[in-house]
Amino acid sequence: MTIRVLLADDQEMVRDALRAVIDRRPDFEVVGTAADGAEAVARAVELRPDVVVMDVRMPGTNGVEATRLLLADWPHPGPPPRVLVLTTFDLDEYVHAALRAGAGGFLLKNSPPDQLAHALRVVAGGEAMLAPSVTHRLIGAFTALPAGLLPGAPPGPTTADRRLDALTARELEVLVLVARGQSNRRIADGLGLSQATVKSRVNRILTRLGLDNRVQAALLAHEAGLLDPAADRPRKDGGALGGPGRP
Numbered sequence: 001m002t003i004r005v006l007l008a009d010d011q012e013m014v015r016d017a018l019r020a021v022i023d024r025r026p027d028f029e030v031v032g033t034a035a036d037g038a039e040a041v042a043r044a045v046e047l048r049p050d051v052v053v054m055d056v057r058m059p060g061t062n063g064v065e066a067t068r069l070l071l072a073d074w075p076h077p078g079p080p081p082r083v084l085v086l087t088t089f090d091l092d093e094y095v096h097a098a099l100r101a102g103a104g105g106f107l108l109k110n111s112p113p114d115q116l117a118h119a120l121r122v123v124a125g126g127e128a129m130l131a132p133s134v135t136h137r138l139i140g141a142f143t144a145l146p147a148g149l150l151p152g153a154p155p156g157p158t159t160a161d162r163r164l165d166a167l168t169a170r171e172l173e174v175l176v177l178v179a180r181g182q183s184n185r186r187i188a189d190g191l192g193l194s195q196a197t198v199k200s201r202v203n204r205i206l207t208r209l210g211l212d213n214r215v216q217a218a219l220l221a222h223e224a225g226l227l228d229p230a231a232d233r234p235r236k237d238g239g240a241l242g243g244p245g246r247p
Helices: 012-023 037-047 063-072 093-100 113-124 132-143 157-164 169-179 184-191 195-209 214-223
Strands: 003-008 028-034 051-055 082-087 105-108
Touching: 003 012, 003 037, 003 113, 012 028, 012 113, 028 037, 037 051, 037 063, 051 063, 051 113, 063 082, 063 093, 082 093, 082 113, 093 214, 105 113, 169 184, 169 195, 169 214, 184 195, 195 214
Parallel strands: 003 028, 003 051, 051 082, 082 105
Antiparallel strands: none
């Protein structure tokens, strides 16, 4: 299956370089480009790509607002395109907001071509691009900020805890592994489940929490304190996942 890609960046040289990297691979097709966020939304609605590679800092409508508009107001039947955000800095506050807006992942602009291709495949496949060396720092930086500091920030940890009450102990365990950046395959191997079962449980978790993707789920898990920063072990109400009080 060919993954159809739309490139949004205000620098023509960057767009050309990305097109050259992507088009040389047989499983990708660049279907269009955009020079700012407003054009990215319009072109995405017109071309209906599988993935939009979205720059963050663009004139007019920036990548954060474009991501929010694209995913919130998708006019066609079926799901909107996935969004892979590009940024120059891994701790850019606009990237945090873009993930909140529903982006499926992010990548640094100086990433190797193979990493870009991998990220596109992961995001197109419905999973999040959670590179451990970068994403963990990003999540840590975001969750250290006061609730509401960034545009579109969700409610604080108390509300997050209440939302998690809808999950079973096993679903909380899966959520913790998602927050650690593990793929469905690794989660399945670790829990002795099939990948299909893990995928089904992840989808059920997202539905119950009212989230769009795994990145948002990971951020919610960190905000709610599901990970012990010292021991990197799951915790809930002072106990381990799967303990008393959860079915």
